[in-house]
Amino acid sequence: MIFTVVSLLFGGCAAPSAPVEPTVDSFPTLLMKGDTLAASGRRTAAEEIYREAAAVRPTDPLPHLRLAWLYLGWGRPEDGLDAVEAAEQRGASPAQTESLRMALHAALGDWETALAYGVSALQRSPADRETRRLLARAYVALGSAEEAEWAYRTLLEGDPSDSMTNEQLGVLLAIHDPAAARPYLQAAQTPLAQDVLDVLGEEKPAYRLARIGQACLTHAEPALAVLALRRAVMLRPVYADAHALLGQALEAMGQDKEALEHLKRAVDLAPRSPLAHSLLGFYYLERGDSRSARPYLETAYDLDPGNPVVSLYMAWLYADLGWYDVIGVWLDEAVRLSPDDPRIWEEVVRFCLERGLTERAVEAAQRLVEMGPGSAPAHDLLGWALFLNGDVEQAESCFREALQLDPDL
Template identity: 30%
Template sequence: MPIVLLAAACLFLGLFPVDLEGVATMREAGRLAEGRRYTAALHAYDGAVERCPGCPEPWLRQGAIYAAQGRYGEAWEAYLAGIRRGGYGDEAREGLARLVIAQGLEGQAIGPLRDLLARRPGRGDLWIALGEAYLAVRDQAAAKEAFSRALELDLSPGQRQSVHAQLGRMCVQDDDECALAHFELVERGPDPTLARHAARMAAALRETALGSEPALARAKLGEALLWWGDLALARRQFQAAVDLEPAYVDGHAYLGHVLSVLGEDESAVWHLERAIDLEPGYTLPRYLLGMHYVRRKWWITGREILEGAHELDPDDPAICAAVADTYLRVEPPDYATAEQWLHAAVDRAPDDPRFHLLLAHFYVDAMVDPSRRGVAVAQVAVGLAPESAEAQETLGWAYHLAGDPERSLASLERARDLRPQGARIHYRLGEVYRALGQEDLARRSYQQALDLDWYGPNGEAAWRAMGE
């Protein structure tokens, strides 16, 4: 009798036995996805689908993975499969909103995100996504409101830092005091790169507040925005600088550079040549004009201008490196002359790992002399910057090409630890594991490279390697 009553209670209350193995499968799939082992996660979700064909959750989670890999068609199919199984809830709506954002259709995500936030106003990450969507459609007021709402919630330190950065950049346009307050908070955040950019912005804003040299202050603010990568705002500051002081050389030079990057060639050349006319002995505008023509693939013209800048300042390593690059761009590449210029750059900055890395890449990636000079130069780069994933990867690959897989493995594993999302590092690790006869580890590394760069060159190389 008690068993009958218990069964009746289960039927009445919906207390059916839990599929513990299915729950474990979903958790394992989620763990794999979090570690960006996407293919393994997709297979695990396939197992969950087999256990529960009518459950929408595995399909929805697969949609999120496909979206993260840029496989948008497959993402749509997975989301629709989940919806057909009754999964048109908040998880599906959020996934679809993030999917259209990833495809550059931010305006279409605003309505769904607002609907989600009406039901879940405590989701700070959704307020951030909404703010970014408004920014994409240039609705500054709505973006500020969304970001401000996010700051009222319990965000992670990284999220809070990025929101203050967004608000600071928006305030730069009309309220320097507001911008400074936000950037001072960004300086104290966990992302060191973001903090450094914010420190530049804060210093420039403080100088602007002094008001003693307004053109110089605007130009410094433009430089800080240029470092940040905000070309539109940088352009406004440099334009303001030359409007305040029409003979301001740096203002014209940097404005010309920004216009060049934005593709406004005629105006770019005018400002760069104006800067040269104002101060013929100054190398910066000549360097930027040369780089403008290099950017347009006018290698010879760019090189001639850069060599002119070198004559004015023969000790500048950046000019030497830029000239070297022009010799590598032509067909066929002039490796001998490029090597001389790269050595000139290293000689002028012996303690700067960036120029040693350029020379190491020349020897290793161009297969000029990876096993001897490539290893030697990469060792110097690692000695100068031991925490650089790029330096460790370059040294590891040089060792591999030199036929030393054990040393190669140590450097590449260090590079992977420093940059776990580096697809090329994982591909190269696969090559080294294969050389060592460790096929299981090789295939796992190839798969990770493919997961991280599905449509890119490293994923393609990994796919070919897995087929061998």
């Protein structure tokens, strides 16, 4: 009977109509779809559409350039460079790729290569503010403060109200000319600018520079921190905490060997500095050397038992050593010491997710969302905690909320 029905429908003259040929989107339509998806944060879907466009027109560089920009924003710079190379093989010009290559190499921390591409790109397009801005950051990362100042001043000539440029120039000037820095920091009105303003009046230069470096580290500006802290230890070579902070900043810049030298120097100079011991211990901990980390972290706790960050370090230490029965004690201690600090709660969530403590991760992430209901990362972390704990429906709801709050998450 089934065979008869199928025969009637598709095998003979009784068929109601011919099969409909599937439609294929045009090349421009595919690029437009990919752009729309990328702009809305749907990166995986955008990637598929751009690849479909590349298949429709195999010799066109545009889909590969779009993929490279997508990967840059996605935190996949290696894939981005592969996409740029594919675009160049299909005829993409240096005018299309130099700024992109600069940004991708900067994302990899390869500042010398980024600088070379940036200089060339800026020669082609002197009015390109984003290229000049990234060029200034490359100069800072390479320790060329004067060139960075020049680049930021040039940017301010085009837009004196540019907040981030005022901030960066203000911090640079604060390192060697605090009086000149003040108007730029006041114009910036950013958290980092305010923190630097707060210490400009400090009369002891080395201490002021250490505070500036610490502020830069707090606000994820390690390259600026290196400039300030190098000057601090130059002015006062026996300043242990400045050496410790410099080690932390250098580590963040990927200069591990020099970082370790300054961290060890800090401990030698100040055997009772909790900062020096905690940073050196964490240096080893991040590299999986928990046995080397242990004496420094335990000493740091003995010297500063009221520091919640040290308690978090202890949790990581004992987890690496396999002492799982005491991990919860240290996590509890961290949030007890700083119950209203979302940064501590976020680190607790991340620790629990990494260690598979999903129930505890859910509890901590819920507290994090309560503290910051408008925080996209908080909702995202709660989503992952719920997902890994088996609550897929609630996890999807959290992910949607996170994307609504920040489509670029």
